[in-house]
Each structure stands twice: as C-alpha cells, then as structure tokens.
Amino acid sequence: MNYMPGTASLIEDIDKKHLVLLRDGRTLIGFLRSIDQFANLVLHQTVERIHVGKKYGDIPRGIFVVRGENVVLLGEIDLEKESDTPLQQVSIEEILEEQRVEQQTKLENEKIKVQALKDRGLSIPRADTLDEY
C-alpha cells in the first residue's frame, strides 16, 4: 500500500523488521509496529545489537517506544538477506566484554593524543562535551 510516494513516510514500513540507529549510538532491531507524526516508533521484539569489530551480540529488550527526535536513521531489514552477513554472532557476555575492551583502548589512545598535544602546547576541545547544545 503506497501512501505517499516521493516522501519519507513510515507507514509502509509498519510490521516490518527494522534496524534503528539512535542518537546515543545504540542499534536496535525490531518490528516496527506503530508510528505517529513525529516519527516516534514502537518497536516490538526489539533486540539491541552491539558491534565490536567483526563480532556482534544481541540483547533482547522487548518493546521499545522511541521518541522520534532520537532516531538518526532507520532502515528495513531484508529477512532473506539478514543471515547473509560476514559478521559473527557471539554471546552477550562476550560482546559486552569486547565492548569494554574497545572503549578502554579508545580512551587510552585519546589520553595519549591529548598528552602529546599538550606537550606541544596545543589543546583541542573535546567534541563530546559540547553535545547538541
């Protein structure tokens, strides 16, 4: 059923499996059950997927109601092609551990960089502290 071709409308996406990327970086996968004019989403059988390198892990989350303004992008998942991925699924514990390790290495690298810059008398304000305000 085609509601508004040429426009971005979520109506045709209802009851289909979607991947939603949120502003805080989370990736949710679930069936889009309901929307409204602000693109608030109701996701069903939602799973939060954490990616680290070539591995990923799924955390089942249930029903999500997402406020529209927090969505970066979303796209329909082709159920046939869904399993056709080079990524490897691992358990939740493992992926969380991997994520922690990744965060740590990133922080350490940041620290080294900032220190090196400081040694040269430069300082770069950190973008994440600015956020959207």
Add this chain to the structure above:
Amino acid sequence: MFRYESLEDCPLDEDEDAFQGLGEEDEEIDQFNDDTFGSGAVDDDWQEAHERLAELEEKLPAAVNEQTGNGERDEMDLLGDHEENLAESLSKMVIENELEDPAIMRAVQTRPVLQPQPGGLNSSIWDGSEVLRRIRGPLLAQEMPTVSVLEYALPQRPPQGPEDDRDLSERALPRRSTSPIIGSPPVRAVPIGTPPKQMAVPSYNQQILCPKPVHVRPPMPPRYPAPYGERMSPNQLCNVPNSSLLGHPFPPSVPPVLSPLQRAQLLGGAQLQPGRMSPSQFARVPGFVGSPLAAMNPKLLQGRVGQMLPPAPSFRAFFSAPPPATPPPPQQHPPGPGPLVQNLRSQAPMFRADTTHLHPQHRRLLHQRQQQNRNQHRNLNGAGDRGSHRNSHQDHLRKDPYANLMLQREKDWVSKIQMMQLQSTDPYLDDFYYQNYFEKLEKLSAAEEIQGDGPKKERTKLITPQVAKLEHAYKPVQFEGSLGKLTVSSVNNPRKMIDAVVTSRSEDDETREKQVRDKRRKTLVIIEKTYSLLLDVEDYERRYLLSLEEDRPALMDERKHKICSMYDNLRGKLPGQERPSDDHFVQIMCIRKGKRMVARILPFLSTEQAADILMTTARNLPFLIKKDAQDEVLPCLLSPFSHLLYHLPSVTVTSLLQQLMNLPQSAAAPAPSNPHLTTVLQNKFGLSLLLLVLSRGEDLQSSDPAAESMENNQWMQVMFMATRELLRIPQAALAKPVSIPTNLVSLFSRYVDRQKLNLLETKLQLVQGIR
C-alpha cells in the same frame, strides 16, 4: 547516555511517588470516580492480559531453543495457539469509546430500563441494562471463527441473564474509564492528541452499545472465506470491507462533495481511452477511508466517471476497483473475494484530498506501485499457490499475530497529518525542487515517447489546485470592559524579546580594515537584493501564463521596473549623474556570486544597458582577472556576452576592442609595453572574449564591404593596431580559449601580409591543423 541494564533500573519508582502526591490534592474533586476509589482501582485484567502476552514472548524464545533452525514459522505456530487469547486480551485492552465502557455500564445498570430506540444511533449511554443484556454474545471459546470485534455492530443474542453481572464484574475495567456520575457529560477519556477512534456508527440498527468488546460472530456475509487467512490479526476485521462494523463510509471530517474544480477535473480526465483510468481522476477527490465495495467491472466504472459523483458508496467503489490496465480481467474474478479482500486490506485510500497538489506523474507512480502490490497479493491468494515465488515477507505478515496493531485508520490519520503539512498555497514557492523534478521527469518521458513507439501514456495537464489562502488578521485577545490589551505573545504575534538598537559608527573611528569589510558587506547585501529581484524577474514568465488577462499589463510593468532596479543596483545608483565610477560594478564582479548573477541578468537588460556592462567589464578586465584567479568563474559570462555581441553595432564593437586591448587612442603613438593585453591574453576568458569581439568585427566588416563609413575606418585602424600588438606579444603562456571563431584567418589576412599572417596563425593557433 541513558543506558539501563534492564528495565528495572528505570526510575519509575520516583515517578509513582510524585503521582500519589498529586492524587491527594485532587481528592475533593471526584469522589465518585470508580477508577480511583471504587472497583476500578483494583488491579484489573489488562495486567493479566499483558502478562499473557509476555508469556507468549517467553515461550517464543523457548520454542526457538528447542527446535533448532526451524525458523520463525514454528514460532508463529506456537503463537497461533495463543492467538485466541491474544485477540481477546488485546481487545480488552482497547476500549474504543466511553459508551462501551464497563464502568459506565455497570453504573447504568442500576437505573430503570429505557426503551431502546429503533434508530440505533439515538440510544444514549444511559439506556438501560436490558438493552445491554441483549448484546451478550457467545464467549470466545464457543465460536468459530473467533474474531474479536472491537467496535459495535453485534447481532442480538438471547440475553444471558445471571451471567451478566458476573461477567461485568469479572471483566476488566480499563484504566481510562469515565466517571459514572449520572447527568454529567461523558468525560473525555483520552487526551486530545490521540488518534481518532471510530465515530458512532449510525446506520446499523442493532447497534446497541456493547458494554465491552465481546466475541461474537459478526454478521458477515459468507463471501469472506478462509483463504483470506484463518488467523486474522486482532484488528483485521476493521479493515474488512463492507462490514457494517465500519459504519459510515466517510470520516465525518471529509466532505463527500467535490468542488466544481475537482468535478471538472474528473470529467476532464474522463476523456481517456476505454479501459484506462487515469490516476488524475482519483487525485482530486477528497480522501475516503477506503471501504471499497466489490470490484466493479472496470468498463462500468469508466463509463460512469462523469456520473460518479453523487452516490457516495459507489464513489468508493470508484477507487477500489483495480485498474483494468493491470492483470487481465479473467484473473480478477475467479479467485473471488479473496483477492478482493486482500486488495481492500492493502488498499485503503488511494488518493487523499491533500494529494491535490501532487504532480500527475507522482500520482501515476503511486498508482503503479499499488498495482505492483496488488499483483503480489494476487499471486499470493488468487492462485492459491504456495510456491517459492511467494514473498517471504508476505508470508510473515500472514502469520504474524502482532501484525496490524496499528489500525488502518490510525495509519490514515498519520498520513493525513503528513499530507496536511504538505498543503501549500503556492507549490512553486514552497516545493520548488519537487515540482521541478517531476516536470523534468515528465519532459523526459514525453521526449522518450516521441522517440520510441511505446504505449501512449495519457497526457495530464498539470493543474495546481491551490488551497485557499486564508488571510488571518491577527487580533489580540481583548476582554470587554477592560482597559488595555492583554500582552500575549504567540506564534503569529511574537513578542519582542531583545531591543537591538542599530548604532551607526562614525567614519573616524573605523580602521581601514573595517572600512573594507563594511564595503564588502554592503556589496554582498546589494548582490543579495539584486538576486531576489532577478529570481522574481525570471519567474514572471510562469506567472504570466497563470495570470488573468487584466493582470498582465501590471505584471509587465512590475517586471520592467524590477529590471531597471537591477541595473541600477549593478551600476551603482546615482540618479541625475553620469556614472563615472566603475567601482561599484567592479566590486560586485569581484565576488563569485556577483559574476554569476551578472551573467543571469544580462539577457534581461536592454542592449544599451548590456553594452554598458560589457564595456565596463572590458575596461577593468585585468583587475577582474586578477580577482577571479581563485574562482575562475568569468567564463560563465562568455555566453551572454556572445549573444550580446550579435546585437552590437560596429561602433561599439570597435570601442570595445580598443578597451579590451588597451590600445592607444591614436595609431601614431608609439606602443608601450602592454601588460593589459598580456593579462587578457593569458586568461581564458579574456582571450575568448577577444576572439569573439574580433570575430564579430569581421562579421560586420564582411557583411558590409562596400560601405566606406566612419565606422569602418575606425575599425580598420583599430585592427591595425591590434594586429601589431598581437604580433608583439610572446607566444608562451597564451591561454586556451573556449572556442576559436572560424573567420579570424580571413580577418587577419586583410591587415597583414602573408608572412605575418602565418606568424599570427601559429601564435594564436588559428588554423586547425596546427593544434
């Protein structure tokens, strides 16, 4: 980042305390409220229903773990077992109307019984319980196919006496119930912003208010058989066509009557080949919530286009009939109601009232996609073939018990809102790129049609109906008898927040830098203003076509006026004075946007004005070239300049050449080194312009050979000087011109001897072979 490891981490507890505090304040307000103080406060069924749903979820992963690699199909089957419960519980969760609210009903039951009025609709919520008792339907377990009915329209059943009270007390009270205070108007049970519930169904006689959704067999004619899918999702019935459940065909807000414009368009669109239905016919009809009737013979429809207007139900059929262009008719009928129903489910309103401004191409695409969907569905149902070509997604939809939780009318509601946001009084202004894009598409397809022999598509003229522009004169709120006005600020009447005062600085205080900056800013502002004028002027053609006869002279005047203003802006307006200073223009030309703008303005100027611009450019060319080094945008001026050159007389061309080459006034004077010329020749634009000018001069000369006029003499003099100069400059670092006019060889041959001609040729690479 708000991350919760699990739902329990959410700070719900804090909120609950807050709510309780609020509740205590409101104690006095409604002590009869069943919800807060009565039986409604008891935890009700919906929680159990939720849990049941949750159980389904748990069983789901469990099932998956047990059966490896069976995929979702088995999950769905498992869920299917619970489908009845699910349907029941879901239906209980949704109370569509306060009228069927158990809380009210229960209170009402104690009142004396009133006679139910035959009209059906007139029965108010205060009708007695006797009426209500009649509505008892069989419980879910007793009926096949059990489809939960969320709305009214239940057949009469013999009242089940003693069960009633028990039922009522057992059954859930929804959270949002209204107060059963007799005599007070029904409290709005839901906040204002929620999607619309269905309106009261007037025409159904047996519409007696069901105190709660009950599982009954709806009075459906047998033409919706199992092939549609035994497991209908809980809400599917609402989408089933023609069921009296849906009641009134149109949502009350939509006027079923067409405006004369729309009618005319419909009739106009009727002049198509038989068998074809133009999407434009659908387009301007007010949106109907599609409960289409049985598929009508397309030929019938086509014949009836013009008469379709009055009877609303048949109008609906107008939409719903699948276009005859797609699958051949025989395929439509044998599968019977199956595909029809499938269509209807997927079909809903094809075109809404607010698509009026959609381009016909757009509507066509919409139409085509619908056809595709219909084809898919037809393949699914009609053939009954469960083969591999069936889309697995369709499969999922059929087996997904959670599907269609969002009702069709809710989808319509959302899309209506989105459409309303697209309404505009002037689509060209508001949606320029969309309009242009579709116009381009249409031109493309038209061009293709001319070339190829494809099937002749219908030509629809683009009529842009406009939403009536309502002039709102904002009047601030006033109370009678009060002194003064309220100071209220709103979107239409914003309050001034900051008093920004413009202070003009004195000239002395400014530093040189600031002055330069200010000047540049002023130039930028002038460019912007002139650009707005230019856009308006460019738009006049379109407006002209759309306007009425009497408006046209006024439009033309406006246009002329604007063109004059543009020119004044370009040259620096100094009325009553000659324009000695090129400075203003040069400043504009230093800015990239300015150059492009001049290129766009030139076609609109008169020959005189344009020639003036050209001369100024030529005069200041080295400076402009220097400034253009980064942008390299000067060549955009070549095209309008060359057009202009065709209209220039010989005199102008001569002086132009003089300016361009910075030639001394008299031939006798010794020629100093000519950096002006060098710069010009080393620049692509400069060289191209020079060649163009030379070419034009040659044209003029050759077209009028006999004339021994002043102009000719002048031209020849200048040419001598020019050739002398050209011979002088070194060949290296000559720019590559955009195009080399062909008549230059003949030009030069007049003025120089053979040897020098060869020299010139090589230098300027005038001969094709050399390149």
